[in-house]
Amino acid sequence: MAKAKFRLKLARQRGEQTSKEFGFDRFPIDPFDIAERSDILVEAKDPQMDGVSGCIIINDDGVGIIYSTRVRSQGFRRFTVAHELGHYFLDGHPAEIEATGGFHASRAGFTQGNSSIELEADHFASGLLMPTKLVRDVLSGENVGMPGITALSLDADTSLTSAAIRVAECAPYPVAAIVSQGANVCYGFLSESFKTLGVRRFLRKDDPLPASATREFNTDGTNIRSGKSACAVSDLSCWFQGPSSVSLDEEIVGLGSYGLTLTVLSSEALPEDPYEEDDEDEKLLEQWTPKFAYRR
Ligand SMILES: [Zn+2]
Secondary structure, eight states: OHHHHHHHHHHHHHHHHHHHHTEEEEEEEEOOOOHTTTTTEEEEEESHHHHHOOOEEEEEEEEEEEEETTOOHHHHHHHHHHHHHHHHSSHHHHHHHHHTTTTEOOOOOOOOOHHHHHHHHHHHHHHHHHHHHHHHHHHTTTOHHHHHHHHHHHHHOOOHHHHHHHHHHOSSOEEEEEEEEEEEEEEEEHHHHHTTTTOOOOOOTTTTTOHHHHHHHHHHHHHHHTTOEEEEEEEEEHHHHHOOOOOEEEEEOOOOOGEEEEEEEEEEEEEEOTTGGGGGGGHHHHHHHHHHHHHH
């Protein structure tokens, strides 16, 4: 596993462990409570800086977190506070922030984080708010695809996007979550078992959307602004140049004022990952892949 990827996994696990240490064994996990019990002052303020969702101040007087009042969604505010908590709980983060003057502004929310501590804090927040075991408990009672993501978002009180990313990380079945804007891809996450379906091309930031129901959906701005949804049938060749025999459900939802669209690709008919308890163990996945190929 590449070093950067390993660090992100550690950050997510540290988030999960922090929830546990503070006694949270069910949804929703309250990052405001964790901050209060850690003697961290949390305040809502207008940051007067575009795109800044929150910040953390670490100095001799203590630690403070500010989240932006410009962010209206409660799920996004909770993610922002959880992200800032990552800068407090993750090894090396407080030292790095203190070394740069004790103030750090964040653009939380799995957007286009470019520095390593931003990505690590996003993964910490994701683990803190959506621990693997609790996510899988929710998914086991829901249908594959958007229903599981919606249920997680409601139970965990997080945004639909962060729930979709977490489902792609934890789901025992093949699922892909893609966020787009207009004619282009912003980012996408595939579950480990989705990658083994025969994906030949990964979608990257700014890639054009393939000719799909999502691209059609995005041509009408009111679909996105008013949070409309749509469903279509697609296949692996359309999105990932894989075999066209792998049919996929394409579930689409407009994310409102952010101007983004979430697409979830999945299928009830696709086989489950038999190593769901160990699906992050890449060795096991490698052993399993040839067996899977026979079942295609
Ligand atoms: Zn940050």
